[in-house]
Amino acid sequence: MDDQADVVVVGLGPGGEYAAGALAEAGMDVVGIEAGLVGGECPYWGCVPSKMMIRAGNVLAEAGRVPALAGEGKAVPDWSRVAERVRSEATAGWNDEAAADRLTAKGVRLVRERGRLAGPRRVTAGDRTFEARRGVLLATGSQPRVPPVPGLEGTPYWTNREAIEAAEMPASMLVLGGGAIGVELAQVYARFGCAVTVLEGGERLLSREEPEAGELAARALRADGATVRTGARTVAFAHDGTMFEALLEGGLEPVRAERLLVATGRGTDLAALDVGTAGLDPAAHAVPTDGQMRAADGLWAVGDVTGRGAFTHVSMYQAQIAVRDILRRPGRDADYRALPRVTFTDPEIGAVGITERQARDRGMRVRTGLAPIPESTRGRIHGPGNDGFVKLVEDADRGVLVGATSAGPAGGEVLYGLNVAVHTETPTDLLKHMIFTYPTFHRAVEAALHDLH
Ligand SMILES: Cc1cc2nc3c(=O)[nH]c(=O)nc-3n(C[C@H](O)[C@H](O)[C@H](O)COP(=O)(O)OP(=O)(O)OC[C@H]3O[C@@H](n4cnc5c(N)ncnc54)[C@H](O)[C@@H]3O)c2cc1C
Numbered sequence: 001m002d003d004q005a006d007v008v009v010v011g012l013g014p015g016g017e018y019a020a021g022a023l024a025e026a027g028m029d030v031v032g033i034e035a036g037l038v039g040g041e042c043p044y045w046g047c048v049p050s051k052m053m054i055r056a057g058n059v060l061a062e063a064g065r066v067p068a069l070a071g072e073g074k075a076v077p078d079w080s081r082v083a084e085r086v087r088s089e090a091t092a093g094w095n096d097e098a099a100a101d102r103l104t105a106k107g108v109r110l111v112r113e114r115g116r117l118a119g120p121r122r123v124t125a126g127d128r129t130f131e132a133r134r135g136v137l138l139a140t141g142s143q144p145r146v147p148p149v150p151g152l153e154g155t156p157y158w159t160n161r162e163a164i165e166a167a168e169m170p171a172s173m174l175v176l177g178g179g180a181i182g183v184e185l186a187q188v189y190a191r192f193g194c195a196v197t198v199l200e201g202g203e204r205l206l207s208r209e210e211p212e213a214g215e216l217a218a219r220a221l222r223a224d225g226a227t228v229r230t231g232a233r234t235v236a237f238a239h240d241g242t243m244f245e246a247l248l249e250g251g252l253e254p255v256r257a258e259r260l261l262v263a264t265g266r267g268t269d270l271a272a273l274d275v276g277t278a279g280l281d282p283a284a285h286a287v288p289t290d291g292q293m294r295a296a297d298g299l300w301a302v303g304d305v306t307g308r309g310a311f312t313h314v315s316m317y318q319a320q321i322a323v324r325d326i327l328r329r330p331g332r333d334a335d336y337r338a339l340p341r342v343t344f345t346d347p348e349i350g351a352v353g354i355t356e357r358q359a360r361d362r363g364m365r366v367r368t369g370l371a372p373i374p375e376s377t378r379g380r381i382h383g384p385g386n387d388g389f390v391k392l393v394e395d396a397d398r399g400v401l402v403g404a405t406s407a408g409p410a411g412g413e414v415l416y417g418l419n420v421a422v423h424t425e426t427p428t429d430l431l432k433h434m435i436f437t438y439p440t441f442h443r444a445v446e447a448a449l450h451d452l453h
């Protein structure tokens with residue numbers, strides 16, 4: 001006889017944990033299945049500890065700006081402080097007891113196993129099979145995608161997990177991939193004295209964002225002493241027991257370092273979840289869903305596994321929709337037009353909606369506006385560390401913003417107003433008549449609006 005429940009949630013990262021708790025609080029009998037830590041990647045090896053590390057690196061960088069602005073000042077980096085804060089304050093020593101207790105207190109039945117689908121509304125976990133009366137919510141997240149570069153397999157390379165858990169700062173590190181994980185961690189490590197080399201296969205860093213964003217990230221990393229090589233195709237890796245060596249296409253000088261961080265994107269193994277038993281394609285890169293996060297009859301999916309941008313806020317947003325739909329309450333479809341994201345480098349690089357290139361590829365008549373932060377009053381006041389810009393992308397026929405980037409000392413916070421503008425499709429004419437506080441960083445938005453051409 002199968003175990004019965006109203007809903008079975010597989011994977012308790014940000015999306016699954018929220019959904020399981022909310023459904024239980026709404027009176028449903030919920031089983032939550034988790035193979036690792038309740039909370040998932042974000043609190044233990046992702047957003048939270050990485051941002052604590054970044055905060056520490058930013059404090060060092062600010063200290064380095066003291067001589068130019070305020071007198072004498074010298075900070076001496078000590079990684080052990082950061083490692084200790086990550087261990088004790090962010091992850092409780094990678095212990096999820098508190099999160100698990102919070103969830104079970106809400107009434108969720110926690111099953112610590114690896115789950116897989118076993119047909120419509122059925123999930124197998126360990127030696128038990130659960131039958132879900134209402135349905136199954138898949139929230140299994142993503143795992144690092146390791147490229148098939150010869151020589152890489154079998155070496156002690158790092159993924160984000162080891163880079164976050166590191167108790168000691170290596171003398172040197174190669175970072176394979178210059179996306180969000182690569183640039184954020186490269187900057188932290190460089191600021192703590194590690195000789196970092198970023199090897200990005202594409203033409204620029206942060207390739208999903210505006211070209212100006214990638215150029216800014218490269219400038220920032222180089223200013224922190226890192227080496228940035230774009231268009232760098234690694235054809236083989238070797239490890240001699242102590243050092244990694246990357247052989248690059250074109251017979252270039254090999255690059256050597258003590259550590260190798262692989263940050264070349266994330267993916268999901270749907271075959272391992274037996275999604276075929278529920279009628280889904282096991283070879284797909286992600287689980288396609290409709291606007292209510294339904295993937296099949298009695299099956300919902302949220303988070304990284306849906307392939308709609310691997311961000312905690314997307315997972316939580318989707319989970320709210322799925323919970324409402326599972327409870328059979330009507331509501332709006334998921335809407336990704338104004339999907340915001342922030343790369344937490346210094347300067348921060350925030351972006352929302354689509355890029356200029358994406359807008360042109362969609363056949364829009366596009367106008368763009370650009371305002372460099374160093375040329376703004378607040379940028380000049382700020383002085384060292386003021387690199388950044390605001391770039392706006394307007395659908396000129398409709399007179400609304402469809403995308404925007406705000407990079408600078410408070411780029412992630414400045415993004416908020418642009419997020420509202422893209423989400424609500426506020427006419428740019430109306431935005432131009434807004435009063436922008438002087439002298440803020442966000443006043444550069446006004447300059448960018450007046451630059452639209
Ligand atoms: C270094 C780093 C920094 C990041 N920084 C940010 C940031 O600043 N802001 C941001 O928005 N996002 C950030 N992200 C991305 C963010 O962490 C993810 O988008 C988010 O965690 C995805 O949530 P999720 O709900 O899809 O599940 P995940 O967090 O991926 O968790 C999925 C859970 O499911 C479990 N699981 C998987 N398969 C099974 C199975 N078969 N059975 C049972 N359990 C299973 C896993 O053990 C895991 O606990 C970062 C990621 C990394 C790696």
Ligand SMILES: NC(=O)c1ccc[n+]([C@@H]2O[C@H](COP(=O)([O-])OP(=O)(O)OC[C@H]3O[C@@H](n4cnc5c(N)ncnc54)[C@H](O)[C@@H]3O)[C@@H](O)[C@H]2O)c1
Pocket residue numbers: 147149176177178179180181182184199200201202205206207232233234263264265266309310311341342343344
């Ligand atoms: N601040 C944030 O919100 C934040 C921070 C970290 C991660 N994340 C999420 O996690 C996801 C995964 O991050 P990521 O940085 O691993 O992936 P990514 O997809 O953002 O970037 C991967 C990069 O690796 C490059 N690459 C791929 N194969 C390569 C190879 N063989 N050699 C050299 N370069 C190669 C790609 O061209 C790309 O630039 C992000 O897309 C993001 O959604 C978010």
